[in-house]
Amino acid sequence: MSSGAVPTAAVAGSDLWARTFAALYDPLLWVGERAGMGARRRDLLGRARGRTVELGSGTGLNLGYYPHGLDELILTEPEAAMRTRLTRRLRRGRHRARVLDASAERLPFTDETVDTVVSTLVLCTVDDPDPVLREIERVLRPRGQLLFIEHVRSQSPRLALWQDRLAEPWRRFAEGCHCNRATLELIRACGLELDDVQETSWRRMPPIVRPLIMGAATKSDT
Ligand SMILES: C[S@@+](CC[C@H](N)C(=O)[O-])C[C@H]1O[C@@H](n2cnc3c(N)ncnc32)[C@H](O)[C@@H]1O
Numbered sequence: 001m002s003s004g005a006v007p008t009a010a011v012a013g014s015d016l017w018a019r020t021f022a023a024l025y026d027p028l029l030w031v032g033e034r035a036g037m038g039a040r041r042r043d044l045l046g047r048a049r050g051r052t053v054e055l056g057s058g059t060g061l062n063l064g065y066y067p068h069g070l071d072e073l074i075l076t077e078p079e080a081a082m083r084t085r086l087t088r089r090l091r092r093g094r095h096r097a098r099v100l101d102a103s104a105e106r107l108p109f110t111d112e113t114v115d116t117v118v119s120t121l122v123l124c125t126v127d128d129p130d131p132v133l134r135e136i137e138r139v140l141r142p143r144g145q146l147l148f149i150e151h152v153r154s155q156s157p158r159l160a161l162w163q164d165r166l167a168e169p170w171r172r173f174a175e176g177c178h179c180n181r182a183t184l185e186l187i188r189a190c191g192l193e194l195d196d197v198q199e200t201s202w203r204r205m206p207p208i209v210r211p212l213i214m215g216a217a218t219k220s221d222t
Contacts, residue, residue, distance in 0.1 A: 022081035050115025
């Protein structure tokens with residue numbers, strides 16, 4: 001793990017598993033990307049503007065979907081094995097971006113200097129989403145936006161029960177991911193204004209991570 005990295009990820013597995021998970025990440029997500037997640041990423045990231053910071057970029061699955069002409073694109077990723085793959089993907093593509101070793105709890109930006117923060121499948125993985133949401137709010141300019149796609153706790157009591165039952169083995173397998181986290185409620189409570197949210201499904205993925213939210217929240221200008 002890199003410096004400033006995430007305690008949960010450290011306990012969830014060894015360095016060997018972290019490297020293995022990074023290698024398996026794209027193949028594991030491949031079917032879901034083809035079944036609609038790729039299109040959702042495209043729709044969401046088309047809304048990015050200005051100085052854009054992505055949290056936990058992983059292997060860089062979002063990279064091809066950013067519009068050209070952003071003022072700046074900064075991809076943050078605290079996990080070394082993920083970052084290696086991210087850097088490789090960046091070199092192969094045509095996007096200009098910077099890769100930073102940074103965790104979402106401590107972003108290396110001064111207050112109110114970012115127009116867009118992107119979080120796709122990251123608020124499920126961080127140890128505690130509250131400090132991360134506060135950090136997002138801190139770095140966003142007034143009228144700056146958070147764009148998110150996150151899998152969340154199910155509204156079906158039956159599926160939520162299975163998410164609770166399987167939370168621990170899933171967390172170990174998926175490098176710290178909490179499959180039962182009620183992320184939409186946390187975003188609603190964090191002080192950003194929720195502009196729109198679509199509650200949908202991550203098709204062709206295991207049922208415990210299928211309930212999905214996608215949308216945007218804005219920092220007020222007061
Ligand atoms: C499920 S992956 C999502 C990767 C990518 N965003 C995507 O949409 O495919 C979660 C990512 O969050 C990263 N991560 C874990 N803890 C983090 C933290 N505290 N701050 C930022 N990123 C973190 C992991 O290393 C991993 O790359």
